[in-house]
Amino acid sequence: MSYQHKNLARGKWxxxxxPVQMANIGSEVNRTISWKNKNNPEYSQQAFERALExxxxxxxxxxxxxxxxxxxxxxxxxxxxxxxxxxxxSTDQSWQNYFLAFNxxxxxxx
Numbered sequence: 135m136s137y138q139h140k141n142l143a144r145g146k147w148x149x150x151x152x153p154v155q156m157a158n159i160g161s162e163v164n165r166t167i168s169w170k171n172k173n174n175p176e177y178s179q180q181a182f183e184r185a186l187e188x189x190x191x192x193x194x195x196x197x198x199x200x201x202x203x204x205x206x207x208x209x210x211x212x213x214x215x216x217x218x219x220x221x222x223x224s225t226d227q228s229w230q231n232y233f234l235a236f237n238x239x240x241x242x243x244x
Contacts, residue, residue: 147191152201153239155192159185160233166216167226182216 147155162185169178186209192198193205215224 147188148195148197151240151244152192152195152198153236153244155188155195155198156236157233157240159188159192160229160236162188163212163229163233167229170216171226178216182212185212 150158162181165181166178166185169175169181189205189209189212193202193209198205211222211224212229214220214222215229
């Protein structure tokens with residue numbers, strides 16, 4: 135597999151705490167939203183792919199095993215919102231709010 139985050143995929147990602155990993159995923163989701171709202175589907179798609187890549191790395195991280203169910207659901211709902219029919223009724227604001235909590239935890243050093 136060819137990773138866009140090559141350095142992180144080589145092991146650096148697994149050194150980060152779960153909240154920091156999630157905050158980084160949230161940054162890519164925010165970029166996805168921002169580019170979508172600027173009518174740049176190419177950049178939005180690239181950011182979305184990076185978000186999924188980081189989510190996949192997070193799912194593979196053994197220390198996150200207890201979060202596996204939530205991570206796989208997160209993948210499903212993100213894909214639903216950005217790539218399919220938004221059956222779950224997500225909004226840009228709901229995604230920003232969801233990841234904001236992880237930003238706060240990451241800043242607190244958790």
